[in-house]
Amino acid sequence: MKRFIQHEELARDSRFVRQDNRQSTLLAALPDDVDKVVDAFEQFSDMIEASVKGTAAEPLFEAYGPAFALTVLNEPLDPDAPAGTTRLLLRMHGIFVGEVQALEGSARSLWDFPDAPWEFKMNMARQAWDEARHVQIFEKLLTHLGGEVGMFPESTFLFECACSKDPAMRVAGVNRGLEGLACDVFRDMIRYAEKTGDEKMRQAIDYVLADELTHVRFGSEWVYEFTKDDPEYLERTREYRRTVDKQFSFGGARSDREDAAIPIAWEDRLEAGFTEEELEDLASISSSGPSRKTLVEAARILRERHLAKRAPSKQPETTEAGR
Numbered sequence: 063m064k065r066f067i068q069h070e071e072l073a074r075d076s077r078f079v080r081q082d083n084r085q086s087t088l089l090a091a092l093p094d095d096v097d098k099v100v101d102a103f104e105q106f107s108d109m110i111e112a113s114v115k116g117t118a119a120e121p122l123f124e125a126y127g128p129a130f131a132l133t134v135l136n137e138p139l140d141p142d143a144p145a146g147t148t149r150l151l152l153r154m155h156g157i158f159v160g161e162v163q164a165l166e167g168s169a170r171s172l173w174d175f176p177d178a179p180w181e182f183k184m185n186m187a188r189q190a191w192d193e194a195r196h197v198q199i200f201e202k203l204l205t206h207l208g209g210e211v212g213m214f215p216e217s218t219f220l221f222e223c224a225c226s227k228d229p230a231m232r233v234a235g236v237n238r239g240l241e242g243l244a245c246d247v248f249r250d251m252i253r254y255a256e257k258t259g260d261e262k263m264r265q266a267i268d269y270v271l272a273d274e275l276t277h278v279r280f281g282s283e284w285v286y287e288f289t290k291d292d293p294e295y296l297e298r299t300r301e302y303r304r305t306v307d308k309q310f311s312f313g314g315a316r317s318d319r320e321d322a323a324i325p326i327a328w329e330d331r332l333e334a335g336f337t338e339e340e341l342e343d344l345a346s347i348s349s350s351g352p353s354r355k356t357l358v359e360a361a362r363i364l365r366e367r368h369l370a371k372r373a374p375s376k377q378p379e380t381t382e383a384g385r
């Protein structure tokens with residue numbers, strides 16, 4: 063019987079639009095160099111445009127060009143910023159599909175390792191149960207904010223990181239890397255809900271965050287269990303998690319930098335079993351990459367070129383979604 067499935071094979075209904083994962087990983091590899099960032103986005107421009115066609119992200123593309131993701135990812139969420147609601151919905155939708163993939167990832171960890179201890183399977187079953195509840199919570203929050211399922215394209219690169227065939231690597235990447243990222247994002251969303259006085263959103267995400275801490279703990283415990291008496295194996299799982307962490311730092315957007323859109327949830331992570339040393343390491347991995355100044359400048363150039371291509375006689379400020 064087939065055991066390991068690829069991310070392209072994930073089942074979705076007709077509401078979902080699939081995005082090429084290369085776009086999502088683009089930011090992780092960029093240097094702190096305006097020209098190189100501009101070149102990279104121009105190279106992907108057609109693909110980015112095709113992936114947002116007919117979705118709620120199309121106006122963002124029209125307003126900002128191929129680098130609209132830079133504006134969305136690298137600026138802190140602000141209800142008063144241009145296209146603030148669209149950006150909030152884009153993040154919320156990203157979290158929603160992330161939860162769907164977290165459910166698929168934890169459920170496959172239960173299925174993929176038939177020889178793992180019973181307690182491991184119970185933990186993965188518990189996580190799948192939690193993630194199913196999170197899917198429902200974020201679907202409701204998406205509606206609460208005025209959005210709907212399938213309004214933005216879905217990238218499955220989160221699930222891609224849940225495809226390691228080794229159980230220790232799997233929990234290192236998923237439960238410590240990705241679930242750790244969830245802690246950072248959810249703490250940021252709670253701060254946003256406090257700022258806007260949205261008590262429903264604040265409380266719902268606070269409940270979800272409590273579950274995510276447990277999922278990180280599963281990772282912390284099982285990585286040590288699977289690699290006990292084999293320090294070299296433990297080191298390899300650390301390296302793998304560092305790769306995942308780098309990938310999901312979005313070029314420093316999620317980091318401990320002063321200009322980070324999503325800061326590292328230091329206190330939550332300590333509670334979930336990360337050590338100070340690991341967090342210092344995460345801070346240094348995630349902080350490398352283009353500075354905010356570089357990205358802002360690259361986004362400006364890309365937007366200018368995009369608008370010039372669209373309507374040579376129009377001024378950049380005249381677009382609808384840019385207001």
Ligand SMILES: [Fe+2]
Binds near residue numbers: 164193244
């Ligand atoms: Fe979750």
Ligand SMILES: [Fe+2]
Binds near residue numbers: 241
């Ligand atoms: Fe989780």
